[in-house]
Amino acid sequence: MSPARLLYTVALVVLTPLALVRLVWRARRQREYLEHVGERFGAYRVRADLPVIWVHAVSVGETHAAHPLIRALRTAHPDHRIVLTHMTPTGRRTGEQLFGNEVARVYLPYDLPWTVERFLRHFRPKVGVLIETEVWPNLLARCAGTHIPVVLANARMSERSARGYARVARLTREAMGSLAAVGAQSEADAQRLTRLGARRVEVTGNIKFDRLPSGADLALARSFRARTAKRFVFLAASTRAGEEELVLDALTGLEADILLALVPRHPQRFDEVAALLDKRRLPHQRRSDEQPVRADTRVWLGDSMGELFSYYAACDVAFVGGSLLPLGGQNLLEPLALGKPVLIGPHTFNFAEASEAAVQAGAAIRVVDSIGLRQMVRALRADSDRCRSLGEAGINFMKRHAGATQRTVALIESALRTT
Secondary structure, three states: HHHHHHHHHHHHHHHHHHHHHHHHHHOOOHHHHOOOOHHHOOOOOOOOOOEEEEEOOHHHHHHHHHHHHHHHHHHHOOEEEEEEEEEHHHHHHHHHHHHHHEEEEEEOOOOOOHHHHHHHHOOOOOEEEEEEEOOOOHHHHHHHOOOOEEEEEOOOOOOOHHHHOOOHHHHHHHHHHHEEEOOOOHHHHHHHHOOOOOEEEEEEHHHHHHHHOOHHHHHHHHHHHOOOOOOOEEEEEEEOHHHHHHHHHHHHOOOEEEEEEEEEEEHHHHHHHHHHHOOOOOOOOEHHHHHEEEEEEEEOOOOOOOOHHHHHHOOOEEEOOOOOOOOOOOOOOHHHHOOOOEEEEEHHHHHHHHHHHHOOOOOOEEEOHHHHHHHHHEEEEEEHHHHHHHHHHHHHHHOOOOOOHHHHHHHHHHHHOOO
């Protein structure tokens, strides 16, 4: 073990009790954090009776990103079992909603040498696929030591993140150098990853461009639309703490027949946002009540998981959250794929290239604050031709960038051939 990795491992051992305290703390809002705790230390009841392709998607966004890739891998390798690992209960729940029993779902263990060893010995994967930015030094070292190729797929690396990794350059270069291959979302991502020590780096594109709604997604959207009684629906999706207040400020002054569909990013905040609506004395209903939306309801609170595609399909204009505050933004590709007018805030550094490219293509509009958001919703409500133009531009934008899934599968296949 290198000195850098030894120091990292000692720090992890010291911090592990705090990680357990954090699980208990987070379980106050999400009881699921206390479930399957043994898996976080490499103890598993799930067994795979076929050769394993292991895919790691840390949470919700990465799990959705992995969707088209896992579908393609299952088609290409029907004689293998997909083991999908997560770090969060919401990611695990999303995996269940997307794949049911088609894949096995477990937690990836903490990155300690002995827990990693137990995980690899239990599942014996033929290849590992890490989605987006997950780099675990002990895991990658042990995979390299046992000749298990690991591919970093749909990889992105912002300049800010690259500076952070560079602060632990020796550890980062060792981990990146252990990867069998990297499929980067863009040339800029590829350059940063190469600079950090990744060796075989190819620009494969963003597999999120290949994700389309299912028939079930669209059927649920029709049900949502039927509940809204043909009102104009302004969707604020994946909003974060502090952002709902800004969206509600934007709602103030809009015509009373405009319905705000408000979908917080994290399920543990549903009740918190409902309390905010009570405080503001805004008539509201929750999606979970399964009732038609009343004429006097101003806000429809989307308190459900795994239904974001359906919310997007049912709306008239979509604001993609995490972007009015400096939080980096969320994925704007789903509403673009559905041909919806898309609004984003000024802070989209997590999806910088896709966001800027969509704006340049006339597929998305950037607003700077709640006042701009209100003005743009009002303008789009009054201009159906502009809505249609934005929607068509979004669909064309998505088509131009499609194909990353197959390029990523080809990269994984080449790694598999090395085993």
